[in-house]
Amino acid sequence: MNRPGLRERKKIETLHRLQEEALRLFDEQGYDETTIEQIAAAAGVSPSTFYRYFPVKEDVVVQDEFDPLIVNVFESQQEGTAPLEALRAVLAALFAEFTEEDIERVRRRVRMIFAVPALRARQVGQSDATERLLAEMVAERSGRSPDELEVRHFTALVVASWTVAISAWAETEGSKDDLAANLDKCLAHLEAGAPL
Numbered sequence: 001m002n003r004p005g006l007r008e009r010k011k012i013e014t015l016h017r018l019q020e021e022a023l024r025l026f027d028e029q030g031y032d033e034t035t036i037e038q039i040a041a042a043a044g045v046s047p048s049t050f051y052r053y054f055p056v057k058e059d060v061v062v063q064d065e066f067d068p069l070i071v072n073v074f075e076s077q078q079e080g081t082a083p084l085e086a087l088r089a090v091l092a093a094l095f096a097e098f099t100e101e102d103i104e105r106v107r108r109r110v111r112m113i114f115a116v117p118a119l120r121a122r123q124v125g126q127s128d129a130t131e132r133l134l135a136e137m138v139a140e141r142s143g144r145s146p147d148e149l150e151v152r153h154f155t156a157l158v159v160a161s162w163t164v165a166i167s168a169w170a171e172t173e174g175s176k177d178d179l180a181a182n183l184d185k186c187l188a189h190l191e192a193g194a195p196l
Helices: 006-029 036-043 047-053 066-075 083-097 100-115 117-142 149-170 176-191
Strands: none
Touching: 006 036, 006 047, 006 100, 036 047, 066 083, 066 117, 083 117, 083 149, 083 176, 100 117, 100 149, 100 176, 117 149, 149 176
16 A cells, blocks of 8 residues: 655645544533533644534534545456455555554544534434545445446445444453454355345
């Protein structure tokens, strides 16, 4: 996987700092009681910088940098690789890059999303955006339209599988390897036709 350049790394560092400070403040004083101005001040940036990264307060928890990485790794998969096989390879490549700090941030964000109704509602929109992104990737690879019912159904199932895997993991004190295993297990189950 291509390492991001200095400018991209600085953007990701700022994004993570904003998320860390937001999560800390939400834990300390509650989600509704925390303002964007407080988050920006704690992260050492201006409110306008916050808005460059996150259009609304909910996005500081819901949004992440992973969708563009998924696209890059997916596009690097060998031509002719089945979509689910390619997506499983994408997740393996991404997890090889994650630190335990990254994983703990994900766990805190997921737990916050499930605890705050406004964040859960915003997550629905984020999941829809991820489905559309996956539909475009899968459609291009398979020579189909991203609007085809089967393509949309496939990507909805993938995103639902990821949601189940991540939420089950976030309920535990599992490691990076546990999350990777959950995600792969859910995709393998889907690939097998989801037998019971």
